[in-house]
Amino acid sequence: MEILQYALRKLLAGLPLIFGVTLVSFALMVYFGPDMTYQLLGKNPTPEQILEVRHQLGYDQPFLQRYLGFLREIVTFNFGESSTGEPVTALLAKTIPVSLILILPGFILGHVVGLLLALAAAYWRGRWPDKLIMAIAVIGMSVSFLIVIIGFQIVLSSSDGLDLFPVRGWNASSLGSYLSYVTVPTLATMFVALGYDTRFYRSVIVEEMTRDHVRTARAFGLPESRILLRNILKNCLIPFITRVMFSIPQVAIGGALLIESYFGIPGIGKATYEAIVTGDQPVLKAVVSLTAILFVLVVILNDVLYRVVDPRVTLK
Amino acid sequence: MNAVTLPLTAPNRASGESLWHKAARKFGRDRLGMLALGVVLAYFLVALGAWLGWWAGGWADLTGTKWEPVSSAHWFGTNIIGQDIFDRAVFSTATAFEVGLSVALAATFIGAVFGAFAGFFVGSWIDEFLLWCMGVLDAIPFYLFVAAVAYALTDNPWAMQVAMIATFWVGTGRLIRGEVIKLRGMEYVEAAHSIGVSELAIIFRHILPNTGHILLVQASITFVSAIKAEVILSFLGLGIKDGMSWGLMIDESTKEVLAGFYNNFLAASLLMFGLVMAFNAVADALQDALDPRKVG
Amino acid sequence: MAGDAGRPVLKVRDLTVEFATEDGVIRAVDSVSFDVLPNETLGLVGESGCGKTVTGLAMLRLIPMPPGRIASGSIELDGRDLVPLPNRDLEDLRGRDISMIFQEPMTALNPVFTIGNQMTDVLCRHRDLTRRQARPVAAELLAKVGIPEPADRLEDYPHQLSGGMRQRVMIAMALSCNPKLLIADEPTTALDVTTQAQVLEQFRVLQAEFRMAVVLVTHDLGVVAETCQRALVMYCGSIVESGTTADLFSRPRHPYTAGLLASIPRLRSERLAELPVIPGRVPDLLNLPAGCRFADRCPRVQERCRAERPVLTGRDSGVACHFPL
Numbered sequence: 060m061e062i063l064q065y066a067l068r069k070l071l072a073g074l075p076l077i078f079g080v081t082l083v084s085f086a087l088m089v090y091f092g093p094d095m096t097y098q099l100l101g102k103n104p105t106p107e108q109i110l111e112v113r114h115q116l117g118y119d120q121p122f123l124q125r126y127l128g129f130l131r132e133i134v135t136f137n138f139g140e141s142s143t144g145e146p147v148t149a150l151l152a153k154t155i156p157v158s159l160i161l162i163l164p165g166f167i168l169g170h171v172v173g174l175l176l177a178l179a180a181a182y183w184r185g186r187w188p189d190k191l192i193m194a195i196a197v198i199g200m201s202v203s204f205l206i207v208i209i210g211f212q213i214v215l216s217s218s219d220g221l222d223l224f225p226v227r228g229w230n231a232s233s234l235g236s237y238l239s240y241v242t243v244p245t246l247a248t249m250f251v252a253l254g255y256d257t258r259f260y261r262s263v264i265v266e267e268m269t270r271d272h273v274r275t276a277r278a279f280g281l282p283e284s285r286i287l288l289r290n291i292l293k294n295c296l297i298p299f300i301t302r303v304m305f306s307i308p309q310v311a312i313g314g315a316l317l318i319e320s321y322f323g324i325p326g327i328g329k330a331t332y333e334a335i336v337t338g339d340q341p342v343l344k345a346v347v348s349l350t351a352i353l354f355v356l357v358v359i360l361n362d363v364l365y366r367v368v369d370p371r372v373t374l375k
Numbered sequence: 376m377n378a379v380t381l382p383l384t385a386p387n388r389a390s391g392e393s394l395w396h397k398a399a400r401k402f403g404r405d406r407l408g409m410l411a412l413g414v415v416l417a418y419f420l421v422a423l424g425a426w427l428g429w430w431a432g433g434w435a436d437l438t439g440t441k442w443e444p445v446s447s448a449h450w451f452g453t454n455i456i457g458q459d460i461f462d463r464a465v466f467s468t469a470t471a472f473e474v475g476l477s478v479a480l481a482a483t484f485i486g487a488v489f490g491a492f493a494g495f496f497v498g499s500w501i502d503e504f505l506l507w508c509m510g511v512l513d514a515i516p517f518y519l520f521v522a523a524v525a526y527a528l529t530d531n532p533w534a535m536q537v538a539m540i541a542t543f544w545v546g547t548g549r550l551i552r553g554e555v556i557k558l559r560g561m562e563y564v565e566a567a568h569s570i571g572v573s574e575l576a577i578i579f580r581h582i583l584p585n586t587g588h589i590l591l592v593q594a595s596i597t598f599v600s601a602i603k604a605e606v607i608l609s610f611l612g613l614g615i616k617d618g619m620s621w622g623l624m625i626d627e628s629t630k631e632v633l634a635g636f637y638n639n640f641l642a643a644s645l646l647m648f649g650l651v652m653a654f655n656a657v658a659d660a661l662q663d664a665l666d667p668r669k670v671g
Numbered sequence: 672m673a674g675d676a677g678r679p680v681l682k683v684r685d686l687t688v689e690f691a692t693e694d695g696v697i698r699a700v701d702s703v704s705f706d707v708l709p710n711e712t713l714g715l716v717g718e719s720g721c722g723k724t725v726t727g728l729a730m731l732r733l734i735p736m737p738p739g740r741i742a743s744g745s746i747e748l749d750g751r752d753l754v755p756l757p758n759r760d761l762e763d764l765r766g767r768d769i770s771m772i773f774q775e776p777m778t779a780l781n782p783v784f785t786i787g788n789q790m791t792d793v794l795c796r797h798r799d800l801t802r803r804q805a806r807p808v809a810a811e812l813l814a815k816v817g818i819p820e821p822a823d824r825l826e827d828y829p830h831q832l833s834g835g836m837r838q839r840v841m842i843a844m845a846l847s848c849n850p851k852l853l854i855a856d857e858p859t860t861a862l863d864v865t866t867q868a869q870v871l872e873q874f875r876v877l878q879a880e881f882r883m884a885v886v887l888v889t890h891d892l893g894v895v896a897e898t899c900q901r902a903l904v905m906y907c908g909s910i911v912e913s914g915t916t917a918d919l920f921s922r923p924r925h926p927y928t929a930g931l932l933a934s935i936p937r938l939r940s941e942r943l944a945e946l947p948v949i950p951g952r953v954p955d956l957l958n959l960p961a962g963c964r965f966a967d968r969c970p971r972v973q974e975r976c977r978a979e980r981p982v983l984t985g986r987d988s989g990v991a992c993h994f995p996l
């Protein structure tokens with residue numbers, strides 16, 4: 060109950076943010092986005108036809124009116140039909156699950172492996188395992204996502220490489236084919252996250268290691284490994300949670316966009332990208348509002364988790 | 376007002392001279408950092424030569440046939456239509472510096488100014504507004520935002536840079552805001568206040584110069600982000616419009632690697648990797664050298 | 672054991688601790704030697720930054736490394752040198768044979784675990800107890816250090832307790848395995864005056880009950896007078912005078928000790944947060960003078976003092992001064 064009340068309060072506090080996100084995205088993508096008029100018309104349209112199409116697309120209305128109409132669509136969650144004629148909700152229902160099962164494994168693995176490497180580096184701080192892991196992390200940070208994708212594809216999927224997985228495409232009809240299609244994107248997502256995440260996790264852990272309470276734990280003879288895995292780690296959870304939470308929207312949209320475009324996977328990222336390119340307003344509007352809502356959910360969940368892991372935090 | 380001369384420097388920081396001296400000394404002792412700096416400078420010379428037309432002028436010419444292998448005429452071979460990959464990769468180095476420098480300088484400048492205003496007027500509506508802007512920019516996923524800007528500015532050759540600058544300043548802005556909140560409480564700032572130095576002068580002459588160490592590190596981090604983002608945006612068709620870049624080369628290579636031709640891909644990725652890696656190492660070394668807390 | 676009443680629990684010889692800093696190596700503790708006898712309370716006094724905490728930490732080999740290191744010397748606990756000891760053996764010994772209470776009660780406890788959790792950690796580590804068995808023991812310990820409703824307090828997190836309460840919890844934890852030696856690093860400095868008095872009183876009672884040796888680090892000469900049998904006076908990383916409390920207070924021989932005593936306020940009710948002020952400044956540890964380190968502030972300084980560094984004349988009772996009082 061308390062949490063529900065809190066979430067509601069937080070949602071209200073998040074309204075300016077939702078307002079800002081929708082306003083900026085709406086202005087950029089929809090209002091200043093590509094003009095679709097001429098693509099919908101045949102050759103040599105009459106001025107009446109032009110006016111007619113522009114009216115249908117809402118181009119003849121003032122900005123404010125169109126934006127308010129957009130807000131109404133968000134609240135009712137009714138975005139109409141995409142320019143291909145498919146209802147937007149159906150499109151979302153079809154593409155979002157694909158993106159979820161595509162991105163989730165790499166996302167989780169990236170954070171888990173990054174954390175494990177960071178723990179190892181922190182445990183052997185200043186010695187060779189630490190230096191090795193950190194050197195690899197800098198290398199990981201220096202490779203572009205796209206290069207990683209192509210590299211993994213060459214090594215794992217091409218006939219010049221190991222030829223283990225399909226080169227591109229998507230088929231999740233069975234577990235076997237799902238695994239064969241998801242492996243290369245997962246490895247790429249994980250690898251790219253690893254460099255930054257390992258460094259981040261290590262720096263938080265090492266900072267926490269200098270705290271007085273760690274010295275106290277040592278002074279009472281608790282073993283170093285236990286201090287690291289229990290006393291220190293629990294104190295690091297707040298920055299960790301923030302990191303994981305706020306990377307969700309980025310990965311869910313950004314990561315999906317790139318991977319799906321590259322491998323030709325029919326997820327929400329590819330749909331978004333195509334909508335941007337073709338100026339498919341209803342889809343863009345839906346994605347923008349979903350993003351804003353996702354962000355606010357992340358903020359709320361983030362605070363609720365704070366409260367769970369840190370007794371000093373109250374939901375005020 | 377200008378007649379007032381007081382020792383308005385930050386006590387230990389802008390005995391600043393010595394902070395920078397000390398940092399330079401520390402950086403000089405950092406062998407890896409110096410090596411990385413050398414690599415960056417070498418890249419810069421390559422870029423400079425390309426700008427001045429000393430080399431790589433023929434990056435767009437058809438000097439060979441399709442997919443020629445490595446030879447003395449074509450050091451990295453030729454691409455699908457017979458252009459020299461070496462020339463293209465070298466020319467792209469110049470593009471990388473153009474993109475990296477313009478984005479890093481502009482984003483760091485905007486971040487510094489907005490961050491300083493937010494921090495100096497912390498709690499006021501200026502701060503609230505700037506925080507709201509930062510929150511909104513953070514909430515919109517980067518690629519979505521860039522794509523949107525790119526399409527909104529379809530015919531503008533700077534669309535990609537504008538989009539990057541519009542998002543990359545946020546990180547710097549937040550850091551500077553935090554630092555300025557700390558600095559504004561310090562004695563020398565209050566002293567300046569009390570003798571009636573204008574707020575703008577305080578911000579720009581007395582506070583911002585003391586955040587130089589943060590700005591330097593942030594600029595080098597932003598440089599790296601910009602080069603990396605360029606590759607992905609070029610692949611998405613949102614990048615460099617005319618000219619040549621590593622991103623365009625890699626985009627080109629996506630069709631080639633499936634046919635078993637890797638020269639284009641390798642040339643662009645390795646050159647890019649070298650620069651980004653060196654720049655990352657320089658950023659790390661700078662951070663170490665400028666961090667007053669760091670020991671040893 | 673009983674027959675060994677005179678044999679030191681702890682023998683420190685020529686202990687030197689250095690820190691590598693950006694500007695050079697700091698010698699925070701310089702050739703310090705002393706003994707701690709069973710059941711005695713040894714005072715360690717000196718100005719801020721003179722190396723008291725570092726000395727205390729060295730007894731448990733808790734110097735942060737890097738930047739610190741024990742450059743030389745030995746620390747013998749019951750005849751066993753701790754300096755070369757492997758970490759595993761040290762871990763067995765810390766909190767069981769030798770405990771430490773820290774200067775900063777506000778940060779010394781882990782903020783995200785309950786008091787009970789942290790106390791049972793220590794109890795289960797060194798005593799053969801399950802967590803369930805350890806809880807009543809922990810509650811009992813809290814009662815001993817004067818914490819009301821101890822069973823409830825076990826469920827509390829550190830931030831729910833006052834500074835005085837937290838320091839009592841630290842004391843309870845330190846006593847939980849009945850150590851031979853307790854290092855108490857300014858256990859009361861961070862507390863307000865009334866709480867200081869209460870905690871110190873409790874502390875004295877407990878020391879009698881647990882029969883352990885204590886090294887009491889403090890700023891407060893009053894506390895030394897009331898609590899310690901012997902005391903060491905530290906200055907710039909070295910011991911400048913040692914002796915029984917009675918001797919030190921009635922016949923101080925080092926000009927520094929004399930200066931400290933002279934500036935104690937007559938009214939015992941005002942306990943001091945800082946040592947009384949002696950004119951002049953402590954020299955920079957990076958830039959120590961060649962001769963006596965107190966020379967710049969000493970009223971008795973002569974030429975020889977600047978040329979030649981005085982050595983401590985005796986370990987248990989001695990002075991490091993060319994011209995003692």
Ligand SMILES: Nc1ncnc2c1ncn2[C@@H]1O[C@H](COP(=O)(O)OP(=O)(O)OP(=O)(O)O)[C@@H](O)[C@H]1O
Binds near residue numbers: 697717718724725774
């Ligand atoms: N981790 C460290 N790194 C570098 N120098 C240190 C470190 N810890 C202590 N020192 C140095 O060692 C010297 C002695 O410090 P110490 O904490 O022992 O003083 P103290 O006598 O306990 O002072 P106080 O009364 O303020 O607690 C100081 O000059 C300090 O600068």
Ligand code: SF4
Binds near residue numbers: 925967981
């Ligand atoms: S040696 Fe000299 S300077 Fe040092 S304390 Fe003694 S009299 Fe003073």
Ligand SMILES: [Mg+2]
Binds near residue numbers: 723724725774856
């Ligand atoms: Mg101390």
